Amino acid sequence: MTEVSPPHEIAHLARVELFSPKPAETVEFFTKFLGMYISHQEGQSVYLRGYEDPYQWSLKVTEAAQAGMGHAALRASSAEALERRAKSLSADTSAEGRWHEDEFGYGKNYRYLSPDGHVLDLVWEAEHYQAPAELQSKILTRASKKPLQGIPVKRIDHLNLMSSDVTAVKESFQRHLGFRTTERVVDGDVEIGAWMSSNILGHEVATMKDMTGGHGKLHHVAFFYGNAQHNIDAAEMFRDYDIPIEAGPDTHGITQGQFLYVFEPGGNRIELFGEPGYLHLQPDLETKTWLMSDIDTGLAIGGAKLPWETYFTYGTPNPLSVEEHQKEFSTFGPAAQAAEEAIPDPIEESSAVANAPTDERIESVLESVDN
Ligand SMILES: [Fe+2]
């Protein structure tokens, strides 16, 4: 039987790789609007970091045919914790992974797939970013100067994974990585969302149900401002410069996180996160369960509407562009959820195959780092 992970074996979310069919525009979005620094370039990838990200990079943008998440990496709290977590995962045949050392600025990684097909790495060794003299901040906890560009984000914050089966993904994070589920949403007997953390933050990783039946997609990556006003300033900036805003600024009831959702030019959804939300300092927290009857408060305290035609149905990769997806799903709503005919053919066809954790896909993901 697999041992259940003790808490605090995972420290935090260290990095995410985003695929983009428009890599130059995606990089421009993160540098020009969000003030991220480019720290490295290699092959088809550009590596970026916010001014308080502690490592060489927190975001890698890689050119690809479709948007999506290449992988995400969680940093363990010690070398021993990494070994223990990898051992726990590899004892579970569906999470068996492979060690690799091919990520710039990081040591050895344990790569595996979530029960829904998301590609995940665990890592301990991480090179701390050392700013050159001209970028050194006088504020000692700040890894580099605050840039004079756009509305700059401090660091990566969290990850939200769309899943065909929320419970399976949640249980994998709890069992193997020691995450606590801080909050969840149920629709009758079915979990449709779970917010999980390995530290005091309300969530480092969340997972929400893919209403189109897809597997292993990215819902969004969030970057941290730590300040509500920055979300308002960013919304003005995005409005003026034609970056499509999906929803916000407003505050979720779930996590009490302040949100602003936009689509970067490659098609991935990005969240800007204001203040940190509710901090779980107590060691014996009870998971809070939201019911559908209270979902409006859970989603947005201030009444912002998270659109059914994108928020609950659009993840990446996606065979449709954001605009095409919006059009196809314009009649899709809570009442139509069960109606199969509401899901357009291109989505239905890709849902069945894209990112599903089939033996063939697991093999090909793990083969790609086996060098
Ligand atoms: Fe989020």
Ligand SMILES: [Fe+2]
């Ligand atoms: Fe959010």
